[in-house]
Amino acid sequence: MRIDEEIRTLVVDDDFRVARIHAAFVERTEGFALAGVTHGAEQAFEAIDELRPDLVLMDVHLPDGDGVGVVRDLAHSAERPDFIIITAAREVRTVRAAMQAGALHYLVKPFGYQTLREKLMAYRDLRTRMTEPAREADQAEVDALFGLLRGAALPGEAAKGPSAPTLELVRNAVRAARGDVSAAEVAEEVGVSRPTAQRYLSHLARHGVVRLQLKYGATGRPEHRYTLSDGAAK
Structure with a gap:
């Protein structure tokens, strides 16, 4: 198709x-x-x-x-x-x-x-x-494919579950970033609010698709930065 x-x-x-x-x-x-x-x-x-x-x-x-x-x-x-x-x-x-x-x-x-x-x-x-039969999938990709229709709930979205297309957009935004990326940067790239981007990134982090890193600045308050996990980056 x-x-x-x-x-x-x-x-x-x-x-x-x-x-x-x-x-x-x-x-x-x-x-x-x-x-x-x-x-x-x-x-x-x-x-x-x-x-x-x-x-x-x-x-x-x-x-x-x-x-x-x-x-x-x-x-x-x-x-x-x-x-x-x-x-x-x-x-x-x-x-x-x-x-x-x-x-x-x-x-x-x-x-x-x-x-x-x-x-x-x-x-x-x-x-x-699934239209790429020659494509190889790692475990993170397999889990994502099997989970697409299930829509496991994100915090604050238990009634409706996450949007699979939005999950993919957020994942692609992290993949395309040079180095790590923040929720605000993902939100701007995808066209959603920062809290929405944060919820989707947290969901992907819990499932091992992205990796959360804490970076400390001058204020001492850590900033959440995200990179694609090693397995999901292939």
């Missing part, structure tokens, strides 16, 4: 009203295009075969089948799209079944646009970074 290509997304939901809402959410999100809307398992199989979507937002309880079963049945298909399960089902066994079937994520209804948008943008970031 080229970075400028839109991600064609199919919405599958038995509730016509909810399907329209989620379709509208997809259409509002930059980098995504609505490929179609279906309301049953058989329709989903037909739409996937005909439309070849990149991503499917899949409901679980469908009038003629099980959405997780659709994901499982397509596990070995050469043209298999990616799946995010979107359902009101909260049973742990259903969550486990979705994971085992190969779903990338699981969103519990109801949720607002911002929640879905963050998952879609994280998916877009993941998809973009």
Whole structure:
């Protein structure tokens, strides 16, 4: 996928009203295009075969089948799209079944646009970074790839989690710096506030992607400076 290509997304939901809402959410999100809307398992199989979507937002309880079963049945298909399960089902066994079937994520209804948008943008970031098959990934990179859709919470952002695209921008700003860099310098480079840059840098430091260094000036108060960790710099 080229970075400028839109991600064609199919919405599958038995509730016509909810399907329209989620379709509208997809259409509002930059980098995504609505490929179609279906309301049953058989329709989903037909739409996937005909439309070849990149991503499917899949409901679980469908009038003629099980959405997780659709994901499982397509596990070995050469043209298999990616799946995010979107359902009101909260049973742990259903969550486990979705994971085992190969779903990338699981969103519990109801949720607002911002929640879905963050998952879609994280998916877009993941998809973009996975288009380099010859690229080698160190452990920090592997951890980042596996964690993109999960969105582990930053301080003060427990409800929504960090934005994966912003995390990548902050990481790239540290990578591009000549030597160490401060939160204020990262904020200016990325275009966010200094407190936001500080929170993202702290998150990356906790996960070993960047390294925190304290530098003492004339006032005696240490300044926090950041460099990319040795493993993440490759």
